[in-house]
Amino acid sequence: MNAAAHSPPGDVESNYEHGRFCCFPKDPLDDVETWSESVDKVLSCKAGQIAFREFLKSEYSEENILFWLACEDYKKIKTVPEMISSANRIYSEFVQTEAPRQINIDCTTRENITKNISQPTLTSFDMAQKLVYSLMARDCYPRFLKSDIYQGLLRKANSR
Numbered sequence: 001m002n003a004a005a006h007s008p009p010g011d012v013e014s015n016y017e018h019g020r021f022c023c024f025p026k027d028p029l030d031d032v033e034t035w036s037e038s039v040d041k042v043l044s045c046k047a048g049q050i051a052f053r054e055f056l057k058s059e060y061s062e063e064n065i066l067f068w069l070a071c072e073d074y075k076k077i078k079t080v081p082e083m084i085s086s087a088n089r090i091y092s093e094f095v096q097t098e099a100p101r102q103i104n105i106d107c108t109t110r111e112n113i114t115k116n117i118s119q120p121t122l123t124s125f126d127m128a129q130k131l132v133y134s135l136m137a138r139d140c141y142p143r144f145l146k147s148d149i150y151q152g153l154l155r156k157a158n159s160r
Helices: 012-017 028-036 039-043 046-058 063-074 080-095 107-116 126-146 148-158
Strands: none
Touching: 028 039, 028 046, 028 148, 039 046, 039 126, 046 063, 046 126, 046 148, 063 080, 063 126, 080 107, 107 126, 126 148
C-alpha cells in the first residue's frame, strides 16, 4: 500500500507534492478534474479511491469505501475456500451487528447475508454493496467535491 493510505486525513495533497505515488503509471493529478463527473470516476482510479477514502475518514465513514473495495475484490475470487474465507472476513468486519467497521444497511439486507453466510456465493454482498454505493454517491460524494481535500488537489492539478 502506498504512503497516502496511512496518512492522516487532509494529508493527501502533501503526499502528491512529495512524489509518494510512484506506483502510478502516470501523474495521478491528471484525472482529478474528471472526478467531478461522477462517483464512478473517483472509484475507478486508485488516486481517486485514496483521496475519497481520506475524505471519508475525516467524516468517520471510511467503512463505506473499505466495504465497497472489499466487495470488488471478493467478486474476483476464483476458489471456493478463498471465497468462504473472504466472505467470513467481510461479514465479521463490516456486516454483522457490532462489527468493528459496521456499514449502515437495512436489517433485511443484513439478515439475508447472515442467513446465507455459511454458504456464500460471489453475489452474497451485492445488495449491501449497492446500498453502500448509493449512500456514497448520494451523500458523501457531493460533500467530497466541496471538500478541502478535493479542492486542494484540483488547485494543484490546475496550477501545473
